[in-house]
Amino acid sequence: MKIKFxxxxxxxxxxxxxxCKKVKAAGYDGVEMALPFDPTEKAVILDALADHNLELIGQYWQSFEKDINQHAANYEKYLRNLIDAKPVFINCQTGKDYFSFDQNKRLFDLAKALSEESGISIIHETHRGKSLFAAHITADYLTKIPDLKITLDISHWCNVHECLLDDQEEEVALAIAHTVHIHSRVGHPEGPQVNDPRAPEWATTxxxxxxxxxxxxxRHRKDDIDLTVTTEFGPATYMPVTAYTQMPLGDQWEINVFMMNLLKRRYL
Incomplete structure (x- = not known):
């Protein structure tokens, strides 16, 4: 079993x-990102990744449309654009928290059809505001759609449920059983991102x-299945900032490299 970062x-x-040069020098295996539709801009990105021997995880996060028909049409448009780049796989912030089960399932079904057509795996992220925004809601989807594979960004659930999920052990266990990709951001009961995971006050979290x-x-070792991890601490203002100056309280790049090296020491 291999783990890539x-x-x-x-x-x-x-x-x-x-x-890309900085990413490669730090010891990463690739980049997770969305891609532009403009062919020239897209080619620059794909050429730079290839030049530095970096892999691509395609990322979809642009789930804004309230009308489900318009939403599904744009979802397919973005996914096809990512599929065209032949990424390792595509990670999707699929659907909306206010869509019905059937509306979100329509999107899951569409992703499955595109995946089967292209041979590119499409997985779905646990993310606030999206279909898999909460532990108990995700458990319902995973129970009713048992072949659903997820990106576990559990930082969001700590924020949504305002706790470290001690009261949702079964739901977390089910999510772990369906996880094929990790976003290694550290959330807490009052937010999706601690200011600096190196600080001693966040040790328990x-x-x-x-x-x-x-x-x-x-689980991946037991089943001999490769695992991927994106160190996804975000920039200001996702990164907490000081009042008035809006200066970030931590260094996004340094924290992400710290997380990668911490997990490499732990797992490799």
Whole structure:
């Protein structure tokens, strides 16, 4: 069983080839990101990744439309654009928290059809505001759609449920059983991202996340299934900031590299 690590493009301000050079030097295996529709811009990105021997995880997050028909049409448009780049797989923030089960299932079914057509795996992220926004809601989807595969970004659930999920053990266990990709951000009961996971005041919270990720790794090792991890701490203002100046309280890049190296020491 192999574990590969990916950097988020989210928050990058460098020209993309320079960003790729920095990502490779840090020890990542690839980048997780959305792609533009413009063919020239898209080619620059894919060429830079290839030049630095970096893999691509396609990312869809643009789920804005309230009308389900318009939403599904744009969902397919974005997914086909990502499929065209032949990524390792596609990670989707699928659906909306206010869509009905059947509306969100329509999107899951569409993703499954596109995956079968293309041979590119499409998985779905546990994310606030999206279909899998809460532990108990996700459990319902996973029970009714047992072949659904997920990206576990459990930081969101800590925020949504305002706790470290001690009262949702069965729901978390079910999610872990369906996890094929991890976003290793550390959330807490009052927010989806601690200001710095290295700080001692977050030790208990960090350990809770490590315990969850340990269980994912243990299952993948048992089944000899490769695992991927994106270190997805975000930039300001997702990163907490100081009042008035709006300066971030932590360094996004340093924290993400810290998370990668922490997990490499733990699992490799």
């Amino acid at each position: 990916y950097a988020p493009e989210w928050g990058n301000t460098l020209p993309f080839p320079l960003f 960090l350990q809770a996340h490590l315990n969850w990720w340990d269980r994912v790794v243990k």
